[in-house]
Amino acid sequence: VNEGTPLLAAELMHRLERLQLRSRARTSGLSHGERRSRAHGSSIQFADYREYAVGDDPRLVDWNVYGRSGHLFVKLFEDEALLGVHLLVDVSRSMDWGEPNKLDAARRLAAALGYVALARFDRLYVAPLDEEVGPTLGPLWGRDQAAKLIDGLSGWRAHRATDLGRALGGYARSTGRRPGLAIVISDFLSPSWEDGLRALLRRRHELAVVHLLCPEEVRPAAPAAGSSQAGGVGPGDELRLIDRETGRHVEIHLDAAALDAYARRFAEWTGAIERFCAHHGAAYCRVDSDAALETTCFETLRHRRVLA
Amino acid sequence: VILLAPLGLLALLSIAVLVLFYLLRVRYRDHEVGSTYLWAQLTRDLAVHEPWQKPRLSLLLLIQALLLGGLALALARPALVTGAAERVHAVVLLDGSASMSATDLTPNRFERARARAREVVAGLPDGSTGTVILAAARPDVLAAETSDRARLLAVLDGAGPTDAPGDLGPALRMAVALARDRANGQVHVFSDGAFRTPDLDAGGVRVFYQPLAGEDAGVDNRAIVAIDARPEPQNRRRHQAFVRVQSYAAQATRAVVALRADDRLIDSQSVELAPGGSGSLIFADLPLDARVLEARLLDRDALASDDRAWTVLERREPTQVLLVTRGNMFLERVLSLIPDVEPFRVPPRRLGAIDDGAYDAIVFDGIVPDVLPRRPTLIVNHQDSPFLPVRGLVRRPGALVGLGDDPLLRYVDLRDVRVTRLADVTPPGWARVVAEADGHPAILAGEYEGRRVVIFLFDLQGSNLPLSASFPILMANVLGYLEPPRALEQPVVRPGAALRVVPRPQAEEIRLEGDGAVVRRLKPSALPLALDAPTRVGLYTIRQLAAGEVASVDAFAVNLADAEESDLHARTLALPSDDQVRTTGLPGSREFWPLVIVAVAGLLVGEWWWFHRRA
Numbered sequence: 051v052n053e054g055t056p057l058l059a060a061e062l063m064h065r066l067e068r069l070q071l072r073s074r075a076r077t078s079g080l081s082h083g084e085r086r087s088r089a090h091g092s093s094i095q096f097a098d099y100r101e102y103a104v105g106d107d108p109r110l111v112d113w114n115v116y117g118r119s120g121h122l123f124v125k126l127f128e129d130e131a132l133l134g135v136h137l138l139v140d141v142s143r144s145m146d147w148g149e150p151n152k153l154d155a156a157r158r159l160a161a162a163l164g165y166v167a168l169a170r171f172d173r174l175y176v177a178p179l180d181e182e183v184g185p186t187l188g189p190l191w192g193r194d195q196a197a198k199l200i201d202g203l204s205g206w207r208a209h210r211a212t213d214l215g216r217a218l219g220g221y222a223r224s225t226g227r228r229p230g231l232a233i234v235i236s237d238f239l240s241p242s243w244e245d246g247l248r249a250l251l252r253r254r255h256e257l258a259v260v261h262l263l264c265p266e267e268v269r270p271a272a273p274a275a276g277s278s279q280a281g282g283v284g285p286g287d288e289l290r291l292i293d294r295e296t297g298r299h300v301e302i303h304l305d306a307a308a309l310d311a312y313a314r315r316f317a318e319w320t321g322a323i324e325r326f327c328a329h330h331g332a333a334y335c336r337v338d339s340d341a342a343l344e345t346t347c348f349e350t351l352r353h354r355r356v357l358a
Numbered sequence: 359v360i361l362l363a364p365l366g367l368l369a370l371l372s373i374a375v376l377v378l379f380y381l382l383r384v385r386y387r388d389h390e391v392g393s394t395y396l397w398a399q400l401t402r403d404l405a406v407h408e409p410w411q412k413p414r415l416s417l418l419l420l421i422q423a424l425l426l427g428g429l430a431l432a433l434a435r436p437a438l439v440t441g442a443a444e445r446v447h448a449v450v451l452l453d454g455s456a457s458m459s460a461t462d463l464t465p466n467r468f469e470r471a472r473a474r475a476r477e478v479v480a481g482l483p484d485g486s487t488g489t490v491i492l493a494a495a496r497p498d499v500l501a502a503e504t505s506d507r508a509r510l511l512a513v514l515d516g517a518g519p520t521d522a523p524g525d526l527g528p529a530l531r532m533a534v535a536l537a538r539d540r541a542n543g544q545v546h547v548f549s550d551g552a553f554r555t556p557d558l559d560a561g562g563v564r565v566f567y568q569p570l571a572g573e574d575a576g577v578d579n580r581a582i583v584a585i586d587a588r589p590e591p592q593n594r595r596r597h598q599a600f601v602r603v604q605s606y607a608a609q610a611t612r613a614v615v616a617l618r619a620d621d622r623l624i625d626s627q628s629v630e631l632a633p634g635g636s637g638s639l640i641f642a643d644l645p646l647d648a649r650v651l652e653a654r655l656l657d658r659d660a661l662a663s664d665d666r667a668w669t670v671l672e673r674r675e676p677t678q679v680l681l682v683t684r685g686n687m688f689l690e691r692v693l694s695l696i697p698d699v700e701p702f703r704v705p706p707r708r709l710g711a712i713d714d715g716a717y718d719a720i721v722f723d724g725i726v727p728d729v730l731p732r733r734p735t736l737i738v739n740h741q742d743s744p745f746l747p748v749r750g751l752v753r754r755p756g757a758l759v760g761l762g763d764d765p766l767l768r769y770v771d772l773r774d775v776r777v778t779r780l781a782d783v784t785p786p787g788w789a790r791v792v793a794e795a796d797g798h799p800a801i802l803a804g805e806y807e808g809r810r811v812v813i814f815l816f817d818l819q820g821s822n823l824p825l826s827a828s829f830p831i832l833m834a835n836v837l838g839y840l841e842p843p844r845a846l847e848q849p850v851v852r853p854g855a856a857l858r859v860v861p862r863p864q865a866e867e868i869r870l871e872g873d874g875a876v877v878r879r880l881k882p883s884a885l886p887l888a889l890d891a892p893t894r895v896g897l898y899t900i901r902q903l904a905a906g907e908v909a910s911v912d913a914f915a916v917n918l919a920d921a922e923e924s925d926l927h928a929r930t931l932a933l934p935s936d937d938q939v940r941t942t943g944l945p946g947s948r949e950f951w952p953l954v955i956v957a958v959a960g961l962l963v964g965e966w967w968w969f970h971r972r973a
Contacts, residue, residue, distance in 0.1 A: 237392065294392050298394060300398050300400075
């Protein structure tokens with residue numbers, strides 16, 4: 051991460067406050083939150099207003115406020131349930147690569163999603179993943195925790211290889227019987243990705259998958275944005291591809307046949323992840339590291355029903 | 359288009375090697391990726407890790423293959439046949455002189471000349487004829503005019519350089535004469551130019567000269583150009599040697615000379631040599647019994663044949679003279695006075711019992727045998743004989759007068775010498791008149807049937823000659839003239855020079871030996887034998903055998919000692935007509951390999967550009 055660049059610009063933070071994470075979870079909580087509980091109507095105390103969003107019960111609109119201000123607000127009550135949001139970010143060495151860097155993009159995206167959760171008083175947990183799960187940040191809630199969130203994300207460094215099965219399994223076990231919305235941000239370049247996702251599902255987490263890739267992984271022979279010609283690859287190259295995580299290498303002649311085979315393999319792989327998510331009712335969203343964060347949040351993730 | 363060196367096309371094999379490199383040694387470029395998770399599965403499908411793959415055509419491979427192909431083509435020396443391949447008669451003149459052994463070209467100049475001559479012969483149009491001449495001390499026609507190309511090539515392969523000084527003039531004249539009367543006659547000269555420019559009239563014959571000297575030839579050559587041995591003035595039995603070393607280097611240098619006597623090292627001395635200068639060395643106190651001296655330069659240079667030189671010390675035995683007389687005080691006295699003469703006297707009646715062949719010279723006083731012995735003979739007071747009839751006597755003829763500058767009369771004053779009477783003879787054809795009186799011959803000298811003969815036509819006792827101071831001088835001159843000639847006139851000769859061998863009277867076989875082996879066998883005759891000296895420098899002996907035993911052994915040396923040959927600097931042969939001289943080329947062909955080289959250089963630049971564009 052560029053030390054001089056904040057993960058989230060103030061203007062973007064202000065816009066993000068209008069979003070919320072979509073969840074089908076029905077949980078009961080003891081703290082303030084902005085999720086409606088099925089237990090509403092008894093022993094409730096008015097706590098706050100918030101702007102009306104599509105899907106809110108129209109019966110909760112405060113028409114008095116509408117009459118005074120002309121804006122639709124819904125009432126919030128103390129016993130509304132809190133949503134546990136688990137942001138699980140892959141910080142393996144394979145993420146610290148690409149142009150633009152995938153880890154930087156993952157940090158920014160995690161900061162944005164985390165801020166959305168904080169602004170909506172969700173209970174936020176943020177954990178780094180590589181060979182295993184790292185120290186978890188949280189629980190956090192409320193906008194005033196945003197600085198802590200951003201500091202925590204900025205301090206992450208990529209040191210180790212990926213083992214999604216082990217890392218996600220470890221995290222799922224640590225959450226015990228308190229499931230929530232688990233958002234996994236990863237390049238999924240790990241053979242055990244399916245094991246990891248299954249572990250989360252077994253703990254009844256609602257799952258959202260953000261598949262983050264850099265352009266060179268999508269189209270290997272295309273010139274990398276912002277990279278010099280000398281460091282790039284092109285058709286006809288004889289390449290010894292060195293794995294950033296393991297140091298192992300693969301020798302390949304990057305001709306049309308190889309590129310076609312890669313494209314097939316890539317489609318097969320991403321299709322498998324997407325089908326898995328669809329089969330288990332999880333949201334799947336593929337994001338390229340060169341995509342603008344605003345576009346990702348306000349278009350891609352909303353379209354994929356991760357954000358609302 | 360013809361290829362003058364088709365073997366150069368063998369270099370095309372390098373293209374196969376290049377393709378092999380591309381197959382076996384694919385040069386991978388390291389490229390880091392986040393993960394090889396997806397790629398690792400691909401390699402199993404693409405099989406890129408297999409060593410034998412179908413060669414992938416790349417521009418780089420194409421450029422490199424074209425580059426190698428161009429080089430191979432240039433090596434094959436392509437040429438355009440411009441003369442419609444007319445039949446020619448090519449006289450190949452190969453310089454075999456000493457300087458052609460110089461190693462400034464690898465392996466030496468002669469081998470280069472041979473290779474080029476082979477190319478010329480191999481490139482002759484069909485139906486052409488060729489002649490091969492090796493020019494060293496004298497021209498040697500190795501192959502007379504023939505259309506058998508294989509024979510010409512075999513003759514070239516069998517030719518070798520000599521250590522003889524070059525004399526290309528006669529060889530070139532012979533070559534031109536052989537080519538002149540032929541259609542399309544040509545002369546190809548392969549030489550380093552180390553000889554005097556010949557006076558030549560090419561007369562319409564095309565002469566092609568291919569110079570051979572290296573660019574830096576001569577820079578380090580030094581030569582022993584003279585070696586001699588003389589008796590020391592104080593002690594004539596002891597000799598001292600004189601050696602002169604010449605430098606042909608462009609910078610000052612130092613030479614170390616070792617002197618060996620009869621193959622034993624005696625001394626070594628060094629001498630500083632200025633650029634192109636010479637230095638002399640004197641070796642004194644040589645062993646008393648030394649017979650052969652060898653001087654040797656200890657440092658190697660480009661020409662080996664001028665680094666060694668030999669000389670043979672002359673040690674003569676006294677001349678044994680047999681005096682046949684009834685008694686002549688003057689003759690006996692004067693013979694005993696002359697140095698290095700050992701006189702023997704015998705009366706005429708006992709002459710038959712004497713083996714006159716054992717003496718070096720015989721003096722007859724007042725008698726003349728019917729048949730002269732085979733030894734050199736002095737007849738004093740000649741008498742009538744079948745050998746030289748006497749017509750009568752000339753009484754009181756007056757003072758003797760010497761004729762011309764006869765060597766017999768050197769330092770002799772005859773002006774006051776008178777005789778009382780002379781035998782009147784007609785001078786025979788083999789004799790010359792040395793002195794006369796009143797127009798009548800008084801002293802005759804000449805070579806009669808292989809021996810030298812001097813005749814005094816007067817009696818010493820009837821003359822005042824014995825009383826004059828000139829008498830011992832005249833007798834010393836006469837005996838010097840009669841002295842038996844040495845088997846070899848010169849103990850040191852140049853390679854290939856004329857050698858004159860005088861057989862001993864009883865010799866049955868004469869052997870020329872060198873380096874422990876018989877080089878040549880000669881049949882002796884009454885007359886001196888003329889033969890060519892060996893063309894290799896070294897020490898040789900003439901061994902004469904008589905009655906199965908060795909009668910004499912005479913050593914002689916063959917030294918190069920030739921500045922023209924030792925000077926290895928590049929020189930250009932100046933032939934008389936410039937328009938008939940070509941410095942290179944072949945009949946009826948124009949080589950264009952330089953154009954091929956230029957194209958190859960262009961390809962090389964293209965490859966460089968391609969490589970750097972990718973990098």
